[in-house]
Amino acid sequence: MTKPGDVPTVTLPSGARMPMVGFGTWKLRGREARQAVLEALRTGYRHVDTATMYANESEVGLALADSGLQRSSVFVTTKIRPSDAGRARQVLQASLRALGTEYLDLWLVHWPPRSTSEGRQLWSELLAAHAEGLVRDVGVSNYSLAQIDDLTRSSGQQPAVNQIDWGPTLYDAGVLAGHAERAIAVEGYSSLKNTRLGDPVLTQIAAAHGVTPAQVVLRWHLEHGITVIPKSSHPDRIASNFDLFSFALTNAEQATIDGMAR
Ligand SMILES: NC(=O)c1ccc[n+]([C@@H]2O[C@H](COP(=O)([O-])OP(=O)(O)OC[C@H]3O[C@@H](n4cnc5c(N)ncnc54)[C@H](OP(=O)(O)O)[C@@H]3O)[C@@H](O)[C@H]2O)c1
Numbered sequence: 001m002t003k004p005g006d007v008p009t010v011t012l013p014s015g016a017r018m019p020m021v022g023f024g025t026w027k028l029r030g031r032e033a034r035q036a037v038l039e040a041l042r043t044g045y046r047h048v049d050t051a052t053m054y055a056n057e058s059e060v061g062l063a064l065a066d067s068g069l070q071r072s073s074v075f076v077t078t079k080i081r082p083s084d085a086g087r088a089r090q091v092l093q094a095s096l097r098a099l100g101t102e103y104l105d106l107w108l109v110h111w112p113p114r115s116t117s118e119g120r121q122l123w124s125e126l127l128a129a130h131a132e133g134l135v136r137d138v139g140v141s142n143y144s145l146a147q148i149d150d151l152t153r154s155s156g157q158q159p160a161v162n163q164i165d166w167g168p169t170l171y172d173a174g175v176l177a178g179h180a181e182r183a184i185a186v187e188g189y190s191s192l193k194n195t196r197l198g199d200p201v202l203t204q205i206a207a208a209h210g211v212t213p214a215q216v217v218l219r220w221h222l223e224h225g226i227t228v229i230p231k232s233s234h235p236d237r238i239a240s241n242f243d244l245f246s247f248a249l250t251n252a253e254q255a256t257i258d259g260m261a262r
Helices: 030-043 057-069 088-099 117-131 145-155 173-180 201-209 215-224 235-240 251-258
Strands: 010-011 018-019 047-049 075-080 104-109 135-141 161-166 185-189
Touching: 030 047, 030 057, 047 201, 057 075, 057 088, 075 088, 088 104, 088 117, 088 161, 104 117, 104 161, 117 135, 117 145, 135 145, 135 173, 145 173, 173 185, 201 251, 215 235, 215 251
Parallel strands: 047 075, 075 104, 104 135, 135 161, 161 185
Antiparallel strands: 010 018
């Protein structure tokens, strides 16, 4: 059984260590959200990913409280919508209240605002919250490397993380190398949703290791240094998506899965 300490971490600029397996919460609402997040925390996940847009920050906060875990033992990410540029401080206060916490581990711009100037404005608001200690690290989501470079040039501070759509069919070695050169951590989202789990490439590799295709896909991300945040409302899947450390892919298997890129 995987224990929280088995999960590798990525060290972010603040020195905080982000567990490379987190629990995604998009589409989870109300009682189901609270139950699923609590189940994930009981399973051993110590990283939860939410967003104001998911309308479940309160349920995530309740689950954190239900778990009885110390706040410092769980890595909490939320995101701000680009349309909230200009009122980020208010939005952050609401997120903190809903989550029942005094600080965030990671705060992300959910997707790039329409204009470069709005993007820079919002980024400066995130940096202000970071400087005040309300947020340990700040980052972005759905940004291109060019958009990231613009933020870095204009503010002198680069995002710690970029959370992007990922999976075997979206594999792009150039994108990964670009983030690695800049020392920006990549989080992959919709990793399972983006993947045909019945693909024979995956089922054969899964059978060779006695695991599921979903576990193969998630393990493939980790071996590329990409943090994963699978979502599930089913306890058996919540458990198996976390159980990624009893096997390793061979270099040949890793390369075969890379070859699923379209
Ligand atoms: N930054 C962004 O713009 C952005 C966008 C999308 C997502 N995200 C984040 O990334 C997280 C993950 O992405 P996602 O929720 O879109 O997709 P995902 O985690 O890749 O896939 C979730 C779907 O796969 C199913 N599933 C989960 N485990 C499975 C398994 N072991 N075998 C088969 N099916 C399985 C789930 O169904 P059940 O629940 O029925 O198990 C659900 O339908 C989100 O929850 C959210 O936190 C961020």
